[in-house]
Amino acid sequence: MSFISPRNIVFAPLLAAAFMAGIALAGSGAQPLAGECTLDPLTLPLFDATPAAEIAATPLAGNPGSDTGDEAIREAVEGIVACINTGDAAYAYAIFTQRYLAEQLADSSATYQPEFEQQLSFGPSEVEETFELVDVTEITVLDNGLVSVVVELSAGGTSYRDTLVLANVDGVWLIDGIEAFDPPR
Numbered sequence: 001m002s003f004i005s006p007r008n009i010v011f012a013p014l015l016a017a018a019f020m021a022g023i024a025l026a027g028s029g030a031q032p033l034a035g036e037c038t039l040d041p042l043t044l045p046l047f048d049a050t051p052a053a054e055i056a057a058t059p060l061a062g063n064p065g066s067d068t069g070d071e072a073i074r075e076a077v078e079g080i081v082a083c084i085n086t087g088d089a090a091y092a093y094a095i096f097t098q099r100y101l102a103e104q105l106a107d108s109s110a111t112y113q114p115e116f117e118q119q120l121s122f123g124p125s126e127v128e129e130t131f132e133l134v135d136v137t138e139i140t141v142l143d144n145g146l147v148s149v150v151v152e153l154s155a156g157g158t159s160y161r162d163t164l165v166l167a168n169v170d171g172v173w174l175i176d177g178i179e180a181f182d183p184p185r
Contacts, residue, residue, distance in 0.1 A: 037083035039172065041090035044117055047102060055102035060176055061144050066168035068147055074136045076166060076173030077151055081133045088124040097167050097176040131155040138163075146176060 047055055066072075083091040093101065105116065134152040141147055147166045152159065165177035 037086050037091050038079055039083050039091060039094040041088065042094045042120055044120060046117070047098065055099055058099060060097060060099055060146065060167045066145070068141045070139050073139045073147055073149055073166065073173065077136045077149065078133060080175065086124055087126065089119040089122060093120065095175050097169055097174045100176050134159065148179060
């Protein structure tokens with residue numbers, strides 16, 4: 001990837017479309033609402049004094065005490081969607097591990113990190129259309145303790161079925177990888 005933007009990460013193109021169009025991902029009914037994001041917003045500097053390439057090269061392993069049950073993972077995904085629902089890039093990007101963000105920013109020849117950091121300072125955008133969390137399926141604990149999960153979202157008549165890899169960092173499940181997008185982006 002040559003430029004980090006919401007278009008390039010998680011629900012990657014989905015987030016981009018959301019922010020570019022003024023859309024925030026939101027649930028309906030029992031789904032999470034924007035006010036239910038419990039993560040701390042992403043703050044600057046992103047990586048303190050550690051080079052992004054060094055962080056990206058350090059694989060995460062699962063936390064042995066983590067609850068990997070279906071209900072815990074579903075709640076984690078609902079929380080991730082709730083943070084996206086805020087329409088605020090500082091919360092939307094807080095859903096990723098530092099390792100995943102560093103992996104996206106590790107190319108020292110690129111100049112996109114300042115633009116990414118500027119996005120974090122914009123604050124929330126107005127919500128014009130919402131995305132709905134349809135389902136969380138195929139929850140699989142991987143050999144390294146991370147969790148693979150299929151997340152289904154819909155918006156404006158379009159459905160998305162993405163396979164994410166979650167890592168438990170300090171008791172919070174965050175996105176550490178994206179295995180597949182459906183439809184491909």
